[in-house]
Amino acid sequence: MNTLYLAKRVVIAFLSLFIVSSLVFGMTMALPGSAAEIILGTQQTEESVQQVREEMGLNRPLHVRYLDFVVGTFTLDWGQSLVSDQPVVDLIAPRLARTLQLALFAMLLSIVIAIPLGVIAAADRDTIVDTLITSVSYVGVSIPSFVSASLLLLFLTTPPLDLFPTGGFVPFSEGFVPWLRHLILPAVSLNVIIFAYVLRQTRSSMIETLESDYIRTARLKGLTERSVLAKHALRNGLLPTVTVLAINFGWMMGSVVIVEEIFSYPGMGRLIVQAISERDLPVIQAGILVPTAAFIFANLLADIVYTYLDPRIQLGEQ
Amino acid sequence: MMATEDTTSTFGGIEIPDIVRRLLTNRKVAISLAVLIPIVIVTALGETIAPHDSLTTDVANRYAGPGGTYPLGTDNLGRDLLSRVIVGGQSSLLLGFGATGVSLALGVPIGLIAGYAKGRIDEVLMRLMDIVMSVPVLLLGVLILVALPSNIFNVIVAVGAVFIPRIARVTRSATLSVSEEPYVLAAKARGESTTHILFKEILPNVTAPIIIEGSIRVGYAILVGTSLSFLGLGTGPPHADWGYMIATARLHIYQTPWFLLWPSLALLVTIMSTNVLGDGLRDVLDPRATEDNL
Numbered sequence: 001m002n003t004l005y006l007a008k009r010v011v012i013a014f015l016s017l018f019i020v021s022s023l024v025f026g027m028t029m030a031l032p033g034s035a036a037e038i039i040l041g042t043q044q045t046e047e048s049v050q051q052v053r054e055e056m057g058l059n060r061p062l063h064v065r066y067l068d069f070v071v072g073t074f075t076l077d078w079g080q081s082l083v084s085d086q087p088v089v090d091l092i093a094p095r096l097a098r099t100l101q102l103a104l105f106a107m108l109l110s111i112v113i114a115i116p117l118g119v120i121a122a123a124d125r126d127t128i129v130d131t132l133i134t135s136v137s138y139v140g141v142s143i144p145s146f147v148s149a150s151l152l153l154l155f156l157t158t159p160p161l162d163l164f165p166t167g168g169f170v171p172f173s174e175g176f177v178p179w180l181r182h183l184i185l186p187a188v189s190l191n192v193i194i195f196a197y198v199l200r201q202t203r204s205s206m207i208e209t210l211e212s213d214y215i216r217t218a219r220l221k222g223l224t225e226r227s228v229l230a231k232h233a234l235r236n237g238l239l240p241t242v243t244v245l246a247i248n249f250g251w252m253m254g255s256v257v258i259v260e261e262i263f264s265y266p267g268m269g270r271l272i273v274q275a276i277s278e279r280d281l282p283v284i285q286a287g288i289l290v291p292t293a294a295f296i297f298a299n300l301l302a303d304i305v306y307t308y309l310d311p312r313i314q315l316g317e318q
Numbered sequence: 319m320m321a322t323e324d325t326t327s328t329f330g331g332i333e334i335p336d337i338v339r340r341l342l343t344n345r346k347v348a349i350s351l352a353v354l355i356p357i358v359i360v361t362a363l364g365e366t367i368a369p370h371d372s373l374t375t376d377v378a379n380r381y382a383g384p385g386g387t388y389p390l391g392t393d394n395l396g397r398d399l400l401s402r403v404i405v406g407g408q409s410s411l412l413l414g415f416g417a418t419g420v421s422l423a424l425g426v427p428i429g430l431i432a433g434y435a436k437g438r439i440d441e442v443l444m445r446l447m448d449i450v451m452s453v454p455v456l457l458l459g460v461l462i463l464v465a466l467p468s469n470i471f472n473v474i475v476a477v478g479a480v481f482i483p484r485i486a487r488v489t490r491s492a493t494l495s496v497s498e499e500p501y502v503l504a505a506k507a508r509g510e511s512t513t514h515i516l517f518k519e520i521l522p523n524v525t526a527p528i529i530i531e532g533s534i535r536v537g538y539a540i541l542v543g544t545s546l547s548f549l550g551l552g553t554g555p556p557h558a559d560w561g562y563m564i565a566t567a568r569l570h571i572y573q574t575p576w577f578l579l580w581p582s583l584a585l586l587v588t589i590m591s592t593n594v595l596g597d598g599l600r601d602v603l604d605p606r607a608t609e610d611n612l
Binding site: 012016019020023024027028029138139141142143144145146147150151153154158250251252253254255257258261262272273276284288291292295296299 | 445448449452453454455456457458459460461462464465537541544545548549561564565567568571572575578579582585586589590593594
């Protein structure tokens with residue numbers, strides 16, 4: 001049954017990808033100001049614009065370009081950048097790798113810090129610790145990443161606390177410490193909202209679990225509160241957090257546009273912003289599509305993890 | 319949520335329906351309204367209440383700190399920060415409420431139809447909503463604003479569109495739970511039109527979850543909208559909103575921190591109070607509901 005369910009989910013994931021690629025194609029068609037005009041700048045004449053459009057393949061019929069794009073989505077071939085003449089996939093691959101490093105590092109931060117804090121808040125419900133943790137999370141969910149990023153820059157990269165570089169990226173191969181130093185501020189600002197959100201979700205689902213009957217039974221058996229929490233409540237209480245982490249991954253894939261721009265981090269987000277300002281159509285299209293695809297497959301992964309973690313769920317049987 | 323005769327109390331001789339009293343005695347609702355209402359009033363008054371003209375430059379007093387003629391200091395062109403924050407709030411708040419209005423106007427009917435029709439129509443509509451939700455929020459906003467010219471109206475539409483699926487989902491699940499209620503079946507038996515059943519029978523009975531979701535969305539709409547204008551895809555100068563102000567301030571943090579701090583604080587307090595309001599509304603109107611999502 002699970003195999004059938006998973007097969008269905010995989011089909012839906014690919015169908016979504018197809019529809020999203022059509023959506024992206026349709027909307028970018030309306031893009032004002034053509035790349036040809038921007039490249040030529042003040043030099044343009046009617047003829048030269050036509051010639052450049054011809055070279056770029058922009059004069060082909062719409063349906064041909066649409067088919068090209070949708071097929072390209074599945075074969076990773078989105079043609080050439082209009083500005084740099086490189087294949088789009090070559091532009092995207094290294095930047096996607098850097099963005100994923102950033103996003104996964106941010107995710108790791110929220111897993112190792114937010115989940116434990118959420119569990120503590122739930123276990124010590126309505127104490128001063130809980131109130132403190134939940135108030136912090138209230139502030140967290142309300143800070144847009146461009147605000148947290150700007151504030152981090154203001155306080156941690158200027159004297160007296162000149163602790164981090166203001167931006168850029170150093171590959172892991174050039175040493176762990178420089179790599180980490182460049183990653184921390186963007187990861188933290190990417191993370192503030194998600195951190196708070198994971199914390200709240202963990203807290204509320206743990207509270208729900210701790211009030212359930214089987215936990216009461218475990219307590220009545222005379223188990224210590226610690227072992228009730230560790231052996232019985234955690235596994236079920238953390239299930240919804242898996243889904244939340246997948247949703248948050250999608251949120252991050254959008255927020256990198258902002259965070260990477262602020263920290264001059266050479267990833268997907270910066271690529272998109274730059275492509276928009278240059279009207280580099282193929283790069284814009286693929287640049288929006290690739291993070292969306294990453295999100296679609298992250299959701300699929302979360303579904304799979306979910307079914308394995310919770311044997312009670314037989315999703316295929318509805 | 320109907321008020322009956324024994325659920326009203328009086329306050330200074332004025333009858334207050336029970337639901338209002340319960341809302342106002344909720345700590346979260348009371349505190350957030352006490353913060354939010356003054357913010358809305360001050361921003362709505364805008365130029366009439368601002369101590370200076372928000373566009374007048376004073377080059378001799380660039381990057382001034384708080385105090386003196388300029389209570390919160392000045393920006394890179396010597397403009398009064400307090401006045402700029404007050405006036406800039408207009409587009410930020412308009413965006414929050416406007417975008418939520420757009421997503422309610424489209425999301426609620428979609429949810430009502432899906433939940434009432436069930437079956438294939440429901441399946442198709444909800445799949446479609448799932449697919450729209452699979453595009454990361456900010457990228458969808460960017461995508462829409464790349465296609466449309468940037469002005470406050472289009473930003474409202476773009477941010478509103480982003481949140482349609484979430485409103486539709488909430489409305490649908492509430493509709494599903496009341497669609498077999500006797501009053502709906504009775505209306506069907508009377509031969510009422512589908513429009514009448516959807517909007518006159520079902521809608522009044524699913525308002526609680528919609529109000530809760532809507533109030534949560536206001537904060538997110540402000541967050542996403544200001545993020546877009548931070549990227550230069552929103553309302554530009556001279557009447558810059560908080561997002562654009564922060565984008566400019568970021569370039570001058572070595573000259574003055576205040577330029578960055580005040581609009582950030584305004585944004586944070588506004589978004590936070592709408593979030594707390596949403597939470598409080600949920601506690602009162604729908605105590606069994608679970609967490610929201612991004």
